[in-house]
Amino acid sequence: xxxxxxxxxxxxLLVISGPSGVGKGTVCDELLKEVNDVVMSVSATTRDMxxxxxxxxxxxxxxxxxxxxxxxxxxxxxxxxVHAHKYGTPKKFVFDKxxxxxxxxxxxxxxxxxxxxxxxxxxxxxxxxxPSMVELxxxxxxxxxxxEEAINLRMNNAFKELDFVTDYDYFxxxxxxxxxxxxxxxxxxxxxxxxxxFKYIKExxxxxxxx
Ligand SMILES: Nc1ncnc2c1ncn2[C@@H]1O[C@H](COP(=O)(O)OP(=O)(O)OP(=O)(O)O)[C@@H](O)[C@H]1O
Ligand SMILES: Nc1nc2c(ncn2[C@@H]2O[C@H](COP(=O)(O)O)[C@@H](O)[C@H]2O)c(=O)[nH]1
Numbered sequence: 001x002x003x004x005x006x007x008x009x010x011x012x013l014l015v016i017s018g019p020s021g022v023g024k025g026t027v028c029d030e031l032l033k034e035v036n037d038v039v040m041s042v043s044a045t046t047r048d049m050x051x052x053x054x055x056x057x058x059x060x061x062x063x064x065x066x067x068x069x070x071x072x073x074x075x076x077x078x079x080x081x082v083h084a085h086k087y088g089t090p091k092k093f094v095f096d097k098x099x100x101x102x103x104x105x106x107x108x109x110x111x112x113x114x115x116x117x118x119x120x121x122x123x124x125x126x127x128x129x130x131p132s133m134v135e136l137x138x139x140x141x142x143x144x145x146x147x148e149e150a151i152n153l154r155m156n157n158a159f160k161e162l163d164f165v166t167d168y169d170y171f172x173x174x175x176x177x178x179x180x181x182x183x184x185x186x187x188x189x190x191x192x193x194x195x196x197x198f199k200y201i202k203e204x205x206x207x208x209x210x211x
Pocket of ligand 2: 044
């Protein structure tokens with residue numbers, strides 16, 4: 001049972017996971033064009049920047065030393081080693097935006113999602129699935145960003161990650177981007193309604209002050 005009773009803010013946290021290459025980035029980009037009060041959290045990573053990526057927009061690209069410093073300073077909501085690199089979610093941005101009433105999206109792996117669930121289980125968890133594993137491989141290969149070795153590592157990890165689908169509140173199949181975006185929009189609408197209902201009960205029925 002989620003700790004909905006603790007929800008104090010108008011916004012909420014939406015965690016989207018799914019195997020590498022399933023289309024998380026593509027679907028989130030489309031979602032941002034269609035929904036106003038949704039923002040993406042920008043993670044820190046130690047992996048190399050890909051052509052076209054922008055520091056501070058795609059990721060904060062940091063070296064190992066800086067990453068460890070951020071861990072030490074407890075700057076991360078969660079962090080994990082993913083496909084042989086380090087990734088982490090800076091927590092200040094996330095909680096500031098939720099307080100402002102925004103829906104904050106974390107596009108993170110399963111290990112990170114499970115960490116978030118432990119400390120903040122009022123978040124909403126979506127697993128994005130490929131129509132098939134063959135199509136997943138076609139997508140990673142077609143993206144042309146990974147070496148053959150990295151593709152094999154990501155495919156192996158994909159099978160492991162899919163074991164955790166039952167830890168998520170929803171799963172959405174990314175067959176077409178349009179359909180996946182519409183499904184996630186419906187989930188966001190339903191969750192916004194839920195947050196409003198609980199706020200109503202807290203404030204009007206119980207007379208508790210929101211913070
Ligand atoms: N519904 C779809 N149909 C066909 N191709 C798609 C679809 N969604 C995404 N793609 C393509 O699949 C490739 C991988 O997509 P994307 O980079 O968004 O995946 P990702 O899940 O964010 O990957 P990673 O976790 O590695 O960052 C891209 O080339 C993208 O254009
Ligand atoms: N636990 C976390 N996982 C993260 C974070 N940011 C991204 N990711 C996941 O890493 C893989 C690979 O991403 P890529 O950009 O190198 O292809 C992907 O599954 C992301 O979801 C994070 O902050 N924490």
